[in-house]
Amino acid sequence: MKKEISIFEKPERFNDQYLQACGNMSWYDFVLAMPSLVFVVTGWKANGKENACLHSWSSFVGSGPGNFICIMNKVDKGGHMYQSLKETGVCVLNFPSNDIYERCIKTIHNNEFDTDEITAAGLTAETASKVNAPQIKECFLNIECEFLWEHELFEGSKEVAIALKAVNVCMDSEYYNQSKLGRYGKSGYLLYVDQPTNPETGETTEFGPGIMEQGIPLPLITK
Structure with missing residues (x-):
């Protein structure tokens, strides 16, 4: 089941001071943990x-x-x-x-x-x-x-x-x-991966630099 996650409602730990100290981050940085x-x-x-x-x-x-x-x-x-x-x-x-x-x-x-x-x-x-x-x-x-x-x-x-x-x-x-x-x-x-965070409990998972492994090649379908 999908859960809607508000950008304003977050665990107490992720207050504005904490997010600022982390590099002026958003709460969504930790919820989504998108790599780059x-x-x-x-x-x-x-x-x-x-x-x-x-x-x-x-x-x-x-x-x-x-x-x-x-x-x-x-x-x-x-x-x-x-x-x-x-x-x-x-x-x-x-x-x-x-x-x-x-x-x-x-x-x-x-x-x-x-x-x-x-x-x-x-x-x-x-x-x-x-x-x-x-x-x-x-x-x-x-x-x-x-x-x-x-x-x-x-x-x-x-x-x-x-x-x-x-x-x-x-x-x-x-x-x-x-x-x-x-x-x-x-x-x-x-x-780089921000620590993946459980939006309900605020629990984070420590995560070092990620790497890319090759997946299974699939044919390119053009039509």
Whole structure:
């Protein structure tokens, strides 16, 4: 039986202060626990230091032969990443495998303005090929991007959606060969999952970064 779940009626634990501390989340983030790709956005801060922001809540889509677009759906206007994008107009999206995820988490804590955030997290910064931004050597995929536009999530929101256009891709050959490491499975893309929550009891299930396993191929039916 399906249950209607109000966005306003929630267990006491999920009060406004708790949701704010979790990253300005909605109660529905925990109820739905929808997965999205994990990556680290890198660029230069105004003082020339490396900026690295562990990110999710985004979507990727091609639109014609020359356009591959990333929509980052939740970017804080008060953060270093937003400021870097506005000042430079470029960034790199770096996709980690599970073996370096713990180091990527450290970018959250090593985020002072005077910190080289890639280096402080125990990762290696290298120069991107097509845009003026650093990228992470240890990540198996780097997507170099140019800023297209931004839009508030709603009027007066502290966060915006930002569109980026890919101008270059660098991928480890062991990953684009699916018979070797591949892009899926334990060594490939990571998915962020908010802790799945029982909307009636408020009980949460701890959940680490998810992975994608291949399903059974089905024929494409066009008519």
